[in-house]
Amino acid sequence: MKARTIETKKGARCRVLEGGSGLPVVFFHGAGGLLADNPFLDQLAARYHVFAPELPGYGESTGEDLLEDMLDFTLHGWDVVSALGLTTPHLVGHSMGGMIAAEMAAIAPHDLGKLVLVDAAGLWIDEHPIPDIFALLPGQLVELLFQDPVKGQALLTGGVDFSDMEAFKEFYLGQQRRLAMAGKILFPIPNRRLSKRLYRVTAPTLILWGANDRLIVPAYARRWASLIAGARVEMVPDAGHMLPYEQPAAMVGAVSRFLG
Amino acid sequence: MRFTWFNLMPWPYLPDDFREKNRSVWVDIPSKLYDPRKGHFVYHQYMDQLEYAETLGFDGIGCNEHHQNGYGLMPSPNLIAAGLARRTSRAAICVIGNSIAGYNPPIRVAEEFAMLDVISGGRLVAGFPVGTPMDTNFCYGQIPALTRDKYKEAHDMIMKAWAEDEPFAFDGKYNQLRWVNCWPKPIQKPHPPIYIPGGGSIETWDFCLDYDYNYSYLSFYGYLRGKSLLDGYWERVAKRGKDDSPYRAAFAQIICVADTDAEAEELYAEHCLYFFNRCLHVFPPFADPAGYRTVNTIKYGALSQLRLEAQKIMANLTWKQLVDERFIIAGSPETVRQQLEECIKGLRIGHLFCLLHTGNMPDWKTRHSTKLFAEKVMPQLRDMWPEWKHDERWWIHPMEERLHPDEMQPGAEKPGQTWPE
Numbered sequence: 001m002k003a004r005t006i007e008t009k010k011g012a013r014c015r016v017l018e019g020g021s022g023l024p025v026v027f028f029h030g031a032g033g034l035l036a037d038n039p040f041l042d043q044l045a046a047r048y049h050v051f052a053p054e055l056p057g058y059g060e061s062t063g064e065d066l067l068e069d070m071l072d073f074t075l076h077g078w079d080v081v082s083a084l085g086l087t088t089p090h091l092v093g094h095s096m097g098g099m100i101a102a103e104m105a106a107i108a109p110h111d112l113g114k115l116v117l118v119d120a121a122g123l124w125i126d127e128h129p130i131p132d133i134f135a136l137l138p139g140q141l142v143e144l145l146f147q148d149p150v151k152g153q154a155l156l157t158g159g160v161d162f163s164d165m166e167a168f169k170e171f172y173l174g175q176q177r178r179l180a181m182a183g184k185i186l187f188p189i190p191n192r193r194l195s196k197r198l199y200r201v202t203a204p205t206l207i208l209w210g211a212n213d214r215l216i217v218p219a220y221a222r223r224w225a226s227l228i229a230g231a232r233v234e235m236v237p238d239a240g241h242m243l244p245y246e247q248p249a250a251m252v253g254a255v256s257r258f259l260g
Numbered sequence: 261m262r263f264t265w266f267n268l269m270p271w272p273y274l275p276d277d278f279r280e281k282n283r284s285v286w287v288d289i290p291s292k293l294y295d296p297r298k299g300h301f302v303y304h305q306y307m308d309q310l311e312y313a314e315t316l317g318f319d320g321i322g323c324n325e326h327h328q329n330g331y332g333l334m335p336s337p338n339l340i341a342a343g344l345a346r347r348t349s350r351a352a353i354c355v356i357g358n359s360i361a362g363y364n365p366p367i368r369v370a371e372e373f374a375m376l377d378v379i380s381g382g383r384l385v386a387g388f389p390v391g392t393p394m395d396t397n398f399c400y401g402q403i404p405a406l407t408r409d410k411y412k413e414a415h416d417m418i419m420k421a422w423a424e425d426e427p428f429a430f431d432g433k434y435n436q437l438r439w440v441n442c443w444p445k446p447i448q449k450p451h452p453p454i455y456i457p458g459g460g461s462i463e464t465w466d467f468c469l470d471y472d473y474n475y476s477y478l479s480f481y482g483y484l485r486g487k488s489l490l491d492g493y494w495e496r497v498a499k500r501g502k503d504d505s506p507y508r509a510a511f512a513q514i515i516c517v518a519d520t521d522a523e524a525e526e527l528y529a530e531h532c533l534y535f536f537n538r539c540l541h542v543f544p545p546f547a548d549p550a551g552y553r554t555v556n557t558i559k560y561g562a563l564s565q566l567r568l569e570a571q572k573i574m575a576n577l578t579w580k581q582l583v584d585e586r587f588i589i590a591g592s593p594e595t596v597r598q599q600l601e602e603c604i605k606g607l608r609i610g611h612l613f614c615l616l617h618t619g620n621m622p623d624w625k626t627r628h629s630t631k632l633f634a635e636k637v638m639p640q641l642r643d644m645w646p647e648w649k650h651d652e653r654w655w656i657h658p659m660e661e662r663l664h665p666d667e668m669q670p671g672a673e674k675p676g677q678t679w680p681e
Contacts, residue, residue, distance in 0.1 A: 068406065134397075134404070134545070134549045134550065135287075135543070135545040135546055135549070136545055137544070137545060173555060173558060173559070175550065176550045176551070176553075176555070176558060177550075177555060179549075179550030179551065180404060180405040180550045180551025181405065181551075182550075183403050183404050183405050183549065183551045184403055184405055184406065184551075187397070187403045187404060187549070187551075188398070188401040188403075189401075
């Protein structure tokens with residue numbers, strides 16, 4: 001994957017990873033951002049022209065003050081698609097990125113090909129309250145995100161040595177900056193009434209879920225399917241919330257079968 | 261030098277194993293630990309103490325706002341202040357303050373503060389904290405990254421509501437009101453003195469200086485730890501070309517006075533340790549949601565990791581540490597005077613919030629400490645800033661002719677007040 005920076009019409013400057021050729025697929029990352037090690041993007045790029053933009057406030061992307069509420073985030077998604085010069089791309093969103101992709105599909109249903117939601121945020125079921133990711137100790141977060149927290153810890157930190165105070169500080173600042181942005185659409189409850197708008201989604205939709213997701217439990221997959229007409233659900237075994245990182249091959253296989 | 265007697269109003273019945281059994285005194289504290297029948301007596305005792313402080317000559321009596329908090333029983337400080345306004349007549353009533361980012365619409369604060377100023381005859385000191393993340397974000401659901409922006413907007417609405425004589429439309433990002441028309445209006449013109457209590461956000465300094473508001477650093481960790489922050493504030497004051505009146509700044513300090521240093525330990529150690537070991541037991545992530553502190557503030561100091569360290573220290577504090585490291589100022593009147601002089605000069609503050617009730621301190625000890633402070637310490641510290649003696653910019657300006665409590669309680673046989681012409 002190669003990285004480049006685009007500027008949206010609104011003025012946000014976003015870093016985009018790009019690779020492969022074929023039908024365009026835009027991947028929207030979750031609240032934690034793109035991790036350093038993301039083989040699923042390379043594997044997807046073997047079949048598609050893949051774009052993975054980073055939101056303002058994530059990595060080198062700037063312009064976080066331009067995005068304040070759900071509508072801003074949604075339109076930003078389409079602004080990125082425009083800045084990349086794409087028409088009717090497939091949209092794939094993980095976690096918070098799924099929330100954004102689903103909003104995009106609801107607000108402009110004819111502007112995308114297919115929609116893939118991976119362990120997506122955006123809905124709320126009283127019987128299954130989602131843990132408050134803004135009030136967790138670092139160890140607790142890893143437990144919720146990954147089926148295997150030990151591997152997860154290494155993936156999450158990308159090999160940063162936390163005994164090095166400077167490295168720790170930089171990681172911490174980056175994390176604060178990312179979650180500050182995410183909080184605008186996820187805090188205090190990750191529900192911006194998307195369920196009222198999902199009737200508008202006409203794109204063929206795949207709901208892909210880690211069978212052992214402890215953060216947004218599989219009951220949410222069924223709720224998504226009940227709200228989007230014709231949506232298919234596929235459970236991936238041996239995966240938690242961070243399915244794309246835990247089971248990249250299984251994820252890419254399912255996505256490829258669905259997108260064709 | 262001005263002194264305000266301040267009560268945080270802690271719940272005094274947290275069990276001995278509170279720390280082991282619960283992760284936080286704040287936000288998700290089990291509400292079964294609260295007993296409303298005991299609460300009845302607790303509220304009245306605390307309010308009596310505030311009234312008692314007025315009789316001893318304190319310049320102000322103060323309360324603040326916390327939610328779902330074992331050491332703060334005042335979700336609505338305005339209710340406490342209303343009670344005090346009726347039963348006192350001289351002291352400033354310092355409500356430090358209302359966390360205005362959480363009020364919808366914020367005009368409510370303009371109205372209630374105006375009511376308090378009118379009922380008290382112009383004795384309100386109005387505090388506008390951004391609010392702790394525990395209160396504003398976790399209990400009141402405000403988005404951390406937008407809290408400061410929403411706070412600023414609420415401030416603008418309140419100040420304009422007090423200043424304008426005609427109804428106006430307010431088209432804010434967070435609040436839209438077609439008819440803003442504050443009724444009643446405060447007595448003090450152009451507005452009651454404004455205090456901005458800050459934790460450690462450096463943005464708050466500029467906000468205070470933009471409007472010439474008092475900056476109150478409310479910390480429980482004592483003046484040695486407060487010094488670097490206040491130094492930063494005074495540097496900013498100088499850089500902005502403002503005068504360095506000590507009345508621009510206030511500080512909160514836990515104080516315990518006894519006849520001797522040894523007696524102070526004997527009387528107060530238990531209650532101070534209750535406060536530090538149980539009341540400050542906060543689940544660290546509640547204190548630091550991403551977005552609440554700006555990147556600049558984080559870079560300036562206090563990484564959350566350090567806060568975790570602070571928590572560990574807090575778990576095992578001894579009386580000796582509390583005193584030696586000046587978390588608290590405790591001892592004989594002379595010891596307390598010496599250390600407070602160092603505190604006042606070191607921080608360059610014109611106003612001290614005296615936390616003379618701490619933790620689960622019983623009434624008689626609280627009054628003992630308070631009386632000794634008022635009689636033997638306060639008079640010695642009055643003239644710390646002779647060159648600023650006449651600086652009234654951050655103080656109340658009450659009505660000359662106002663009602664006193666004994667005139668407010670006519671029996672059935674005695675007629676009530678008549679209205680002025």
